[in-house]
Amino acid sequence: MAAAFVDTAKITVRSGKGGNGAVSFHREKYVAAGGPDGGDGGRGGDIILQVDDHMSTLMDFRYKRKYTAGNGMDGTGKRCSGKDGEDLVIKVPLGTIVRDAASGQIIRDMSDHEPFVLARGGNGGWGNKHFATPTRQVPHFAKAGLPGQEREVVLELKLLADVGLVGFPNVGKSTLLSVVSKARPKIADYHFTTLMPNLGVVYLEEGVSFVLADIPGLIEGAAEGAGLGHDFLRHVDRCRLLLHLLDVSGREGRDPVEDFEAICRELEAYSPELARRPMVVAGTKLDIAQDPSLAEALRAHVEAKGMKFFLLSAVTHQGVDELMRYAAGQLQSLPPIQVYEPDYIPEPPKLDTSGDVTIERVDDVWMVDGPWLQRLMANVNFGDIESRNWFDRVLRESGLFERMEAMGVQDGDTVCLYNLEFEYQK
Incomplete structure (x- = not known):
């Protein structure tokens, strides 16, 4: 009988990988090689937490500890984007606190019925249709999809009672x-x-x-x-x-x-x-x-x-x-039931930047690829200035920019990292 109640559980979640972009051309009169029409890869599925009023324990997590969302499908020709990966919804009891397993900090208090995205899926890679310019009419390249996020969290149930x-x-x-x-x-x-x-x-x-x-x-x-x-x-x-x-x-x-x-x-x-x-x-x-x-x-x-x-x-x-x-x-005169405020501050992941990186100039674009770059891109929030600054610092400390300058990159040149394009500035 004692085993019928479980109020703590440690689980690992992984969101879906983005699909790869496609390299494809269609036939069109007066357009070189028919023109690029490679579609984008689909976005990977998210891991979403949702309160279920019919659950009263964390018993379900005793037997299943790993949760994975669906991967995005690859893009195809005719500008067709790949299908997005299926989101995975994990149901938890009302009052479940989600903590980062390593630090113990609170990520989310599931004390309402608002869904929470615990791990976001990786973005899909761009198809070659994105890389067509007046001077680069026949782009024979596309970008790979980005990996999803993997997190280890501890679920802790604290009953909501007056x-x-x-x-x-x-x-x-x-x-x-x-x-x-x-x-x-x-x-x-x-x-x-x-x-x-x-x-x-x-x-x-x-x-x-x-x-x-x-x-x-x-x-x-x-x-x-x-x-x-x-x-x-x-x-x-x-x-x-x-x-x-x-x-x-x-x-x-x-x-x-x-x-x-x-x-x-x-x-x-x-x-x-x-x-x-x-x-x-x-x-x-x-x-x-x-x-x-x-x-x-x-x-x-x-x-x-x-x-x-x-x-x-x-x-x-x-x-x-x-x-x-x-x-x-x-x-009537006491404060409402306590809801725990998140105190989790994600630390920048420690990335090994010693792996191989491929740098190739295709027409007027510098194409940069590498396994650790994929992991880096998956952990950057480009809407946040601090995250962007960290991204720039990692690239510089890795020696990537120094290597590109030795190969001849100039201010104003276009650099493409997966689904990100920017003008190079020394």
Whole structure:
């Protein structure tokens, strides 16, 4: 049963390669060699993340770790462009955070239903129709398509809930959730019956509702990995309000005050910010309480810390409605559910520029090709000035421009790198 819930996964994605441009000519009277009509290659498919409301875990990613989009088709004659590669849509649960596997930085928080392009497909190569000029009427060359992007990312699910139920195992969290919502978590009179977080919507009246999360029971040492708590503490990260349940029945011989302090220490150890989250405390199992002094001692301890305290019995519904209405009232003045802002700053890839580069002058154009140039072009955003400056710096440091100058390139000459043409400037 424990294996049925997965909330972290590492996957590798690769977008599609662009198709190659075509070299082709058609027959036309008074046009040399019939005129160029080679079409462009199709663009490679993107890797797109999309929220699926029917998914509640990352279980699908346990068995499949590599995802590849379709490649673009090559161009053909008659100015026909190749077909674009098919995009690959990867569905994830609402609340999934996407991190860069190497740095751990956040790339995207999938907390809405807006699709996100995780890896863009490579552009298709130009066909020879692009290279026809008055002085170069018969271009016998086209360009290869650019490779797609490959990324390794970590998916991390953080539930989107307004209120999180926390506490030791078997204090009545699942029972309370089943009473106040339509959720049906497993309930039994032994510890760790809840092995995965459960969500339920608490509906009080028209326009008054909130999402309640039952987090599996914590134990001392949970923040260091003991028990189940270490795996599921992340799911209270977004909760705007914590509802701390404590057993005041005395049936297990536990001291609710000590339990309260133990859970607070675990929250503090996991995240000091989480420990400062607004908290409401409730003594549970009032219907079978054997020693009323336990509840009163807990009330005095909690209220001395400035927290609101309730006594309830989920079985008899005593105090339940009052607690839920108080929680709903508190939510009205609390900030909305946290959405994590991206902090990922892609570092320029380390490229080995020592590989072979072919430089050829065709008519009045300098054609430059090479495997590492393909990788370079795939990682440049030509709409961003910093990215363009990095691109220019890599070319100069590689010795490419020095080599071209030795071959006779002059200011104003046209240089063609795949699907990019520019005038050379020393």
